[in-house]
Amino acid sequence: MEIEVVEGDITEQAVDVVVNAANSSLLGGGGVDGAIHRRGGPEVLAACRALRAAHLGGGLGVGQAVATTAGRLPAKWVVHTVGPVHSATEDRSELLAACHRNSLLVAAELGAETVAFPAISTGVYRWPLESAAEIALAAVREPVGPVRLVRFVLFGAAAHRAFADRL
Template structure:
């Protein structure tokens, strides 16, 4: 186990060829907006079926914030989707440990699957309102502190502002 190689890409995470793609999901695991909706749409009904099965068995109340679970990737160019529930940003409560847990728990799931390449979005920076620069610092620090068999972690950033925030964090 070692620290994974970190790379950055600008683009659409649903088009990334990787062993696993991380989904910034909502707790229901049944799809939603943003990255979650895009992954469900591009991956097809197989992902939703797998998520419904998880809800029917182990996660009747949904997945807790910071936790992660894997399903098939359906039609995506990956083997698995790792769903993680990011925290909603709060200016009055420090929830950075939960955001860190999204990354470390996703890597633990990737390890259990034998994944060597994992693509992450900018978790919690969309509708959950986490400031990009802070989320990028937390995500990069979490991955640099991780020991894993994953060889490459690729942050796939949808726009230039996100890419720049992660590039700045990676250079620190």
């Protein structure tokens, strides 16, 4: 599997799957989540609401992943995953790794070959970039189904540098 690290806007990626760093409600928010919902349009929100009504009434758990349409995004699907909030007193790195592994498993079930990830949990959830990069890159190294390309699309030079240095 090929792994790329680029600086850019994840909502502009023409890939099979864009991974959304969602909150547990799946109903939009700030950062990557808000950008994906805005660019994806009402179709993404409607699909998330349908998931909540069907079997995710309590929301999506940390480390879990679920797919919806990509709406108006250039991707085919959005895989939503909920990252952990960083803690200085509790090791939550396995939950962050699970976000990446479970997102890839869902993408593979969809038949996806190309997947774009953001830097999950590094925004308002305060995960240090260097640590997040190490965990994310280690979690996606094993091939999963038809996935042949994982691209980390990072917002800003600092995030790009943290991931590129560890790749």
